Amino acid sequence: MTIIIYLIPISLLLGALALIGFVWTVRSGQYDDLEGERYRILEEDAGPSRMDDQENKSVK
Amino acid sequence: MxxxxxxxxxxxxxxxxxxxxxxxxxxxxxxxxxxxxxxxxxxxxxxxxxxxxxxxxxxxxxxxxxxxxxxxxxxxxxxxxxxxxxxxxxxxxxTKSNLLIPLAVAGFGTMNVMMFSLAVWAGIVTDMGPGTVQFMHWLSAGIAIPVCIYSGSVFFLPAIRSLRAGHMTIDTSISLAILTTLLASVYETFQGAEHAYFDAAVSLVFFLLIGRVLDQSIRKKSSAASDNLRAMTQGTAKRIGPGGQIEHVLADDLSIGDVIYALPGERIAADGNLLFDIALVDESILTGETLPRTVVQDQPVIAGSVVVGQAARVKVTAVGADGRIAEIADIVEAAEARKGRQQLLADKFASAYGPVVIGASLVGFLIWYFFLGASFSQAAMIAVAVMVVTCPCAAGLATPAVVVRAINQLLSRGVIVKNGEALERLAEIDQVVVDKTGTLTTSKLALENSVNQKTLQAASAIAANSQHPLARALGEVCPAKPMAGVVETIGAGLVAPNGAKLGSARFLKINGHGDSNAPELWYRDADGETTRLRFRDIIKPDAANFVASLQMEGLGVELLSGDKSEATRDVANRMGISSWFGEMGPEDKCQHVMSLEHSDKKVLMIGDGINDAPSLAAAYVSISPATAAHISQNASDIVLAGSSLLPVVGAIKMARNARKLINQNMLFATAYNLVALPLALAGGLTPLIAAILMSSSSILVMLNAFRLKMPQ
Known part of the structure; x- marks a missing residue:
């Protein structure tokens, strides 16, 4: 049973990583436009959206 | 370009x-x-x-x-x-706060605490030692306590605020359930007991946050939609700079003494005095009068009025808090303050329900501890089970689920409901009060009497030289090329080179018809033959259908207007409205709505003008069309994306359906509690089973919410 000493922290760490990832997606505004994003993947050129992300950060 | x-x-x-x-x-x-x-x-x-x-x-x-x-x-x-x-x-x-993060944290907490709980439940029946069980409980506590404090603050903070104000809301009951479960679990863990109920506490927070996230997402969507509409009516001004150049500025940035400039068809951005000559101003949005008013040099004009005819230069005399619109804004604010905040159905439920739950769990604890010989922790667990099983999830989750669905469907049909409270109130109305100009009518005029075609042609050719609404209305009945050499006296009439005249009775010196405010034109041709051209309001195409539908729903309809009594009566008669009031100022309208409310009517006010804003604020629910003034859209609970009024009927039906479903859900929740509460009191439920029951009842009421459909 001593194995749980390692397994529990590892599982918590993995969960925490997923949580941090989710918080990042919220903070970077990825849920701001649920209508538009699904069409955006059909675009060939992702240029303007990427530039906007950088720009958004610098404005804040 | x-x-x-x-x-x-x-x-x-x-x-x-x-x-x-x-x-x-x-x-x-x-x-x-x-x-x-x-x-x-x-x-x-x-x-x-x-x-x-x-x-x-x-x-x-x-x-x-x-x-x-x-x-x-x-x-x-x-x-x-x-x-x-x-x-x-x-x-x-x-918006700064985003509930998605507390929801994600609660989800993370729920999953990880469940992982330990499962281990404990499996371990107890197999071979887990008490030391390991307690270790698991402490791990759960280490996750559940910070998660509940962080994610639960969404409920705790409003709960504290409303407790300070001396009343109980849905948040109070929720906070109590979360905190008691958490505290009892900590106590159990200290005692080294087999079971702790951290999982129940975190999953409670998680479930309830789902309801809040739904609620917030729809609020964001509808507030964005109503802000977008307001953006179309918000004021900018053309200021004439020191060098004579024109600058675009926000109306709020104007100061007293500035000279502003408005082209025909544009709104005057601030109260002021006319600088040159003479101008015609259409004040229909301020007063409800369809016909424009003539203003001469140095006379005041009011912000919001539209310039007709020729461009006007205005010297600003009042800005911000001093203008006529600001005065009306004050009345709006006073009316809103008097109305106070309506209590939500869910909160009504909670305030009746909360004390019962707390009382029951206290009684349960006392009976078990003192009379039935249970240990302190056993008695406490029964009290917690009562708390958890009766948690107001039905109110906390199912009401937003119904409201969100309703608001979303209405939004896709061009009805922007600013908040859930407005939807609940819309279901209760029994009286509709409608404004005339711009709401039922198009604020344009049409020819009323029949005139022979030749005369009409001749009059229209002269009228084509003028921007006056009556002249324009004539042009719409009978389009004609403008006759050359026509001289216009603004606000009075036109004279053609051949001596024919078109204008007010006074301009043509016709006795007995001196009222220049009547919606009529007189035409005298070169031979001296005089013709009277009477005009009336154009009613929006679906307005009659709208009024009839409301009456079919059993709602009383009243017409209030700032326009002349004759014009108001004419529209009321054509629409089949028996109760009408003309020549009402903004204060009169507001007073009228309030007196209706005093006689226990729940009034839905529909209006678009600045003069309607106070009565919109005073009414139980209020609706304004997209063309309404900024201040009226702000004062309204619901904004229509178009100018047609028919969606209002659908919205009322939708609100009533939503209310029916909410009531069903409340009824279900009550019935469920009537069964679950005695079971919990009898000690038949552990907090775990209580949590499972609570969750499944929440899911049931959620599913019920999906039955809501847009009425045909």
């Missing part, structure tokens, strides 16, 4: 000498449209970034002002067939 757009007033400068502007988009249906716009604009030189949001229907440009002008960018969007209106900075901000 169009005339210069008044957009420079809204532009903000960002770093590196770049500029940014947020616009609202009209005509965007889906992400396909926003992609098209982005592709087109980003291909232009000088554009740093352009990002369209299909949910909020907004577009943000960042560009280099040295290379490209904003007007060119907006024109590029308009060439694609959409229209873009600049948004003032106050309206564009992103």
């Amino acid at each position: 169009n005339a210069p757009l008044p957009s420079d007033a809204f532009v903000r400068s960002v770093e590196n000498g770049l500029s940014s502007l947020t616009c609202t988009l009209v005509g965007v249906q889906c992400g396909g449209c926003t992609n098209k716009i982005e592709r087109r604009v980003s291909s232009m030189g000088g554009v740093i970034s352009v990002r369209a949001n299909a949910t909020t229907k907004r577009l943000r440009f960042v560009w280099d002002p040295a290379v490209v002008k904003i007007d060119e960018l907006i024109n590029a969007v308009e060439e694609l067939g959409y229209s873009a209106h600049p948004l003032a900075t106050e309206l564009e901000g992103r």
Whole structure:
């Protein structure tokens, strides 16, 4: 049973990583436009959206 | 290219000498449209970034002002067939708090605490030692306590606020259930007991947050939609600078003594005095009167009135808190304050329900501890089970689920409900009060009496030289080329070179018809033959249908107008409205609505003018069309995206259906509690089973919410 000493922290760490990832997606505004994003993947050129992300950060 | 757009007033400068502007988009249906716009604009030189949001229907440009002008960018969007209106900075901000993060944290906590709980439940029946069990409990506590404090603060903070104000809301009951479960579990863990119920506490927070996230998402969507509409009516002004050049500024940035300029068809941005000659101003949005008023030099004009005929220069005499509109804004505020906050159904439920639950769990504890010989921890667990099993999830989750569905469906039909409270109130109304000008009528006029075609042709040729609404109405009945050499006396009439005259009775010196305010024109041809041309309001095409539908729903309909009594009576008769009141000022309208409310009527007020704003604020629920003045849209609970009133009938039916479903859910919740509460009191439920029961009852009421459909 001593194995749980390692397994529990590892599982918590993995969960925490997923949580941090989710918080990042919220903070970077990825849920701001649920209508538009699904069409955006059909675009060939992702240029303007990427530039906007950088720009958004610098404005804040 | 169009005339210069008044957009420079809204532009903000960002770093590196770049500029940014947020616009609202009209005509965007889906992400396909926003992609098209982005592709087109980003291909232009000088554009740093352009990002369209299909949910909020907004577009943000960042560009280099040295290379490209904003007007060119907006024109590029308009060439694609959409229209873009600049948004003032106050309206564009992103909401700071996002409930998605507390929800994610609660979800993380629930999953991980469940992992330990499962281990404990399995371990107890197999071979887990008490030391390991307690270790697991402490791990659970280590996750559950911070998670509940962080995510639960969404409920705790409003609960504390309302307790301070001395009343119980749904948040009070929720907070109590979370805290007692948490505290009892900590106590159990200290005692080294087999079971702790951290999982129940965290999953409670998680479930309830789902309801809140739904609620917040719809609020965001509808507030963005109503802000977008307001952006179309918000005031900009053309100020004449010291060098005589015209600058676009926000109406709020004007100061006393500025000279502003308004072209025909434009609104005057601030109260002031007319600088030159004479002007016609259409004050229908302020007073409800369809006919324009003549103003001569140095006479005052009021902000919001529209210039008719020729351009006007106005010297600003009052801005911000001093103007006539600000005065009306004060009445609006007073009316809103008097109305107070309505209590939500869910909160009514909670305030009746909360004390019962607390009382029951206390009684349960006392009986078990003192009379039935249970240990302190056993008795405490029974009290917790009562708390958890009766948790007001039905009210906390099912009500938002119904309301969100209703508001979302209404939004897709062009009815923007600003909040859930408005929807609940809309279901209760029994009296509708409608404004005339701009709401039932189009604020245009049509010829009423029949006139022979030749006379009409001749009169129309003269009238084509004037911008006066009556002259324009004549042009619509019988289009004609303008006759050359016609001289106009503003606000009075026209004289043709052959001696024919068209104008008011006074202008033609006709006795006995001296009232120049009547909606009529007189025409005297070169031979001296006189013809009277009477006009009446044009009623919106579906207005009669609208009034009839309301009456069929058993709702009383009243017509209130600031216009002349005759004009009001005429419209009322044509619409089949028996109760009408003309010549009502903004204060009279507000007073009338309040007196209806005093006689226990629940009034739905529909209006668009600035003069309607106080009565909109005073009414139980209020609706304004998209064309309404800024202040009226602000004062209204519901805004229509178009000018047609028919969606209002659908909205009332929808609100009633939603209310029915909410009541069903409440009833279900009550019935469930009537069964679960005695079971929990009898000690038949452990908090775990209580948590499972609570969750499944929540899911049931959620599913019930999905039955809501838009009425036909």
